[in-house]
Amino acid sequence: MPNRKATAIACSNIAFIKYWGNRDDALRLPANPSLSLNLGDLYTTTTVAFDKGLEKDEVTIDDRPADEATRARVSGHLDLVRQRAGHHTAGRVVSRNNFPAGAGIASSASGFAALTVAACAAAGLELAEAELSALARRGSGSASRSVPGGYTEWVMGKGNATSFARSVAPPDHWGLRDVVVIVSREHKVVGSSRGHGLAVGSRLHMSRVAAAPAMLAACKRALLARDLEAMGTLIEQDAVMMHAVMMTSRPPLYYWLPATMAVIKAAQGWRAAGLPVYFTIDAGPNVHLICEAARATEVETRARGLPGVLDVLVSRPGGAARLVEEHLF
Numbered sequence: 001m002p003n004r005k006a007t008a009i010a011c012s013n014i015a016f017i018k019y020w021g022n023r024d025d026a027l028r029l030p031a032n033p034s035l036s037l038n039l040g041d042l043y044t045t046t047t048v049a050f051d052k053g054l055e056k057d058e059v060t061i062d063d064r065p066a067d068e069a070t071r072a073r074v075s076g077h078l079d080l081v082r083q084r085a086g087h088h089t090a091g092r093v094v095s096r097n098n099f100p101a102g103a104g105i106a107s108s109a110s111g112f113a114a115l116t117v118a119a120c121a122a123a124g125l126e127l128a129e130a131e132l133s134a135l136a137r138r139g140s141g142s143a144s145r146s147v148p149g150g151y152t153e154w155v156m157g158k159g160n161a162t163s164f165a166r167s168v169a170p171p172d173h174w175g176l177r178d179v180v181v182i183v184s185r186e187h188k189v190v191g192s193s194r195g196h197g198l199a200v201g202s203r204l205h206m207s208r209v210a211a212a213p214a215m216l217a218a219c220k221r222a223l224l225a226r227d228l229e230a231m232g233t234l235i236e237q238d239a240v241m242m243h244a245v246m247m248t249s250r251p252p253l254y255y256w257l258p259a260t261m262a263v264i265k266a267a268q269g270w271r272a273a274g275l276p277v278y279f280t281i282d283a284g285p286n287v288h289l290i291c292e293a294a295r296a297t298e299v300e301t302r303a304r305g306l307p308g309v310l311d312v313l314v315s316r317p318g319g320a321a322r323l324v325e326e327h328l329f
Helices: 068-085 107-122 129-139 141-146 192-201 205-224 228-247 258-272 293-304
Strands: 005-017 022-024 034-050 058-061 091-097 151-154 165-169 176-182 278-280 287-292 311-315 322-324
Touching (some): 005 107, 005 228, 005 278, 022 192, 034 311, 068 091, 068 107, 068 129, 141 151, 151 205, 165 205, 176 293, 192 205, 192 228, 228 278, 258 278, 258 293, 287 293, 293 311
Parallel strands (some): 058 091
Antiparallel strands (some): 005 034, 034 151, 151 165, 176 287, 176 311, 278 287
C-alpha cells in the first residue's frame, strides 16, 4: 500500500430533478434517475492518509472530531476503498466545507465525492470516472453526481456497477447561477439517509417515481436548449412533489420553515413582475433560486431583504471532483 496522503475537492450540487427514495438501501440504488448542477463556489476539501500507526480511523470535519455515527459512516466507506486496494490500514480523514453542512445544501454529496477521490488516490487506486461515481454513491447517493463536472445525470442502472452519474453538459454550457437563500444553519433532525427509507411510506411516492423519467427527459431538453422558463417550471414542480412525499411519509418530514415559504412566495412574485427566477429545495429548509448570471445580483439583493434570511450564497456551475496538491494536515 502506498504510504502517502491525497487531497481532493468536490463541488456540492443542486438537483433539478430530485433523488428521493431507494430501490436498494444498502447499495443506495435510486428509485428514480436525477439531474443536477455542480456548484463551483460551494465545495468540500478532504485529505485522506492511510497510516499503519493508527488503531482505527480518525475523522475530523470542519475542525471538530466527527461524532461516532459519522465516523462509522466514513469508516464504512473507507472499507470499500480498502477492499479494492487489498489492505486493512486505518486512515486519517480531515474534511472542510466552505458552506453550512447538514442544512440541505448537499454537504454529504460533496463530502463523499471528495472522500472517494482522495481515498482512492491515497490507496493507489486508479479508477475511471464512472467507477468513482458509483463508489461515491455508496457513501451518499447524491455524491455520485458530484464526481463528474457541470450538469450531470445520475442513471439508475441495473446494479451497483451501472448506477453512476455522467456529465450531460460542461460548466460553461449555460451561465446559470444558484442563489442559495440560507434560512437555517442547523443540522437536520432527520438526515437524508434516513429520509430516503421513509419515502415508501407515502402514498405519493410511487406516483412521483413513475413520473420522474419523463420529467427528467423534459428538463434535460430544456437544459440543453437553455430554456429557463421550461426548465424552471419543471424544477419547481419536482421540488414540491418531493417535499409532498416527505410530508406524507410515516412519520412525516417537515423541513420547511416559515421563512422557506416566504422565499418561495417572494420568488413567485418577482417572476410575475418580470424577473426570471425559479426555486428549488433539497432535503432541508434553505431555498435555491435559479437564474441567469445577469440577474444574479438583483436576485441576491432582493433575497437579502426578506425576513428570516440569515445569509445568501451565490454559485456558478462547477467542474468535476479533482485532486489538489495542498493538504489539510
